[in-house]
Amino acid sequence: MKEKIILAYSGGLDTTAIIPWLKENYDYEVICCCVDVGQGNELDGLEERAKLSGASKLYIEHVTDEFVDDFVMPCVQASAVYENKYLLGTSMARPVIAKKLVDIARAEGASAVCHGATGKGNDQVRFELTIKALAPDLRIIAPWRCLDTWNMQSREDEIEYCKAHGIDLPFDASHSYSRDRNLWHISHEGLELENPANAPDYNHLLVLSVSPEKAPDEGEVISLSFEKGVPVSINGKAMKASDIITELNVLGGKNGIGIVDIVENRVVGMKSRGVYETPGGTILMEAHNQLEELILDRDTLAYKKLVANKFADLVYEGKWYTPLRKALQAFIESTQEFVTGEVMVKLYKGNIIKQGSISPYSLYNESIASFTTGELYNHHDAEGFINLFGLPLKVRAMMMAEKEK
Template sequence: MSDADAPIRKVVLAYSGGLDTSIILKWLKVTYGCEVVTFTADLGQGEELEPARRKAEMLGIREIYVEDLREEFVRDYVFPMMRANAVYEGVYLLGTSIARPLIAKRQIEIARETGADAVCHGATGKGNDQVRFELGYYALAPDIKVIAPWREWELGSREALIDFAEKHQIPVPKDKRGEAPFSCDANLLHTSSEGKLLEDPDEEAPEYVYQRTVAPEDAPDKPTYVEIGFERGDAVSIDGEPLSPATLLARLNELGHDNGIGRLDLVENRFVGMKSRGIYETPGGTILLAAHRGMESITLDGGAAHLKDELMPRYAELIYNGLWFSPEREMLQAAIDQSQAHVSGTVRLKLYKGSVSIVGRRSPQSLYSQDLVTFEEGSGYDQKDAEGFIKLNALRLRLVAARRERQS
């Protein structure tokens, strides 16, 4: 019997403690007769995680991992992505996408720690997350076995899931017996909502879908000003107060929430081929992205800045598609990080009714020269030099125009 055909002895399950992953937990035991290790990650989703531990204990799990990964998430995943100014399809700040590689990495580490030969996720067979998780698994452990219940089992309806839960004595909360109006995923960077009542892209999402932000029209009538300090491309302080990565993002989330910042209604192109409509809220991330670009505007050389903007869509697509651990993402990251050596200083922003505006920026590494741009005399810039510059750049245009005249 080959290793591929060998029975699965132990599996590490990405476990939320909710009904679906509790059903998966029991299904793994019933279907594979294997031992299950649960892993629950705190990425800042705003939920108490101890109930997940107690639920796993109640279901007979002996090896239970419940871990606070918020600082690692922001420091090693969100911040590197922000250095790239990464947005997918022009607007999406990749809040779900960037969380998956960290979960996958930790699952593989736990599999090695516990001697597990398989990992399991609860992503559906129609979405991007199955791809992201599994590409992460295989990049870090090429021989790992992967179990994807939603692609294997025959529990294709809510009724079938409830029946399975009741048959195996898994408690079903009253609010879980009916179909949820939409599905939700959250972490410290964002909240995403999709499916069910949000599937029609022509129907405006009801206000109760939004969980991280007040409606912009209900935000204060007076603007809020905030200063964000940067060192080598990473935010390190708010209004002069040094903060850890996760604490800083949480503080920006509060400011974004109060000012109605970071809402997005998007129809995106999934990696698996279909279009999907999602409602995203990224309050702190929206502020952070604007601030970072403001910092780069005075510290990053124009050629480097333009090259970064050319590379960014490819970088963002790699993250969206689950290729965080790919050689090309790491190569791009090295170039991006090199560009951030002098991206240090302070940006002042104005937050008002859903908008973020840069109103000031300063840096000891600034390339901005007021002497050069001034209209006053003595700037050190000879305007006569522009004549030769223009004629050289016009040479090819004049040659094309001359040919057109000869042929007319």
């Protein structure tokens, strides 16, 4: 009886070519697993394609709600952004995908898993760290790192390999962007983006959005309500988080929101350039941050920013299933206990403009903050505070003056 291997299968050319390659080089029974995290019509026709390519079975795991509730929402609550720009769309999805690969491997009694990530990318790290954390006994095969047996270096090579194995598929060798899509975002790499001196060709690149120049000339005001840092309604209509993201993607996309062009530092040491479309996620993160401005005290907000950066680094590096990520999330969840309220924003040509925020837990006190004197604040009290707050500066200045005599 042949050993079984679980292949992370997208239905694209790479993972399609991997099926006969695995059978030829390892004599495995290949079981494909496609994990649906909201990639839409990319799932069409997968079962027929996998079977045609030699797989014995295809699992399609629909986990969009799990992805949003257990992976995206903690990042929203954390305000986690990698290198100040990237909202972690691909990074957040990899641990839930790898977790499902492990689940299927256990159910099928498989001894190995396989992924199609290249040896230059972040995804190999993210997939394999999760698999090692959840199933250290499983063998991991990454064809792009098998230089002695994986001889395909281009789409043309892969197409020819498939044809040589009796697989005639509707792929051509024309070049296109390398993309990754889920409910939260879509990423683009390749073509003109490989040279940082080039401007992106938004006419051909954008999928979820329009460029700000092509957005409507009239702004659109929306409201978002949160409970404990999690969105619960949009424009007064209660929805689950995944549906809110879906609706915000439409609203943000048509208004040119959330297009980011970044040269980022990959885990493996190189810099890479990509364009990310995250229309709904960008609105959600900004609204959440505006609500936290009202509610969190100064020290907590400042420390949470430090935690957010570390949390983002851990997610980007594939370290979701680590003690530190879990511990940081516990801190983050404690900060979200009172992050409840409503935020209004205007979407206008790529901009998110404040329209007001309200919360029963707001620390903003108009009586104190007003320029007019309120009962809780005596202007004279500031004098003593400044004297004490500035004492180290005064003492140092006195010492320096004495030395210069």
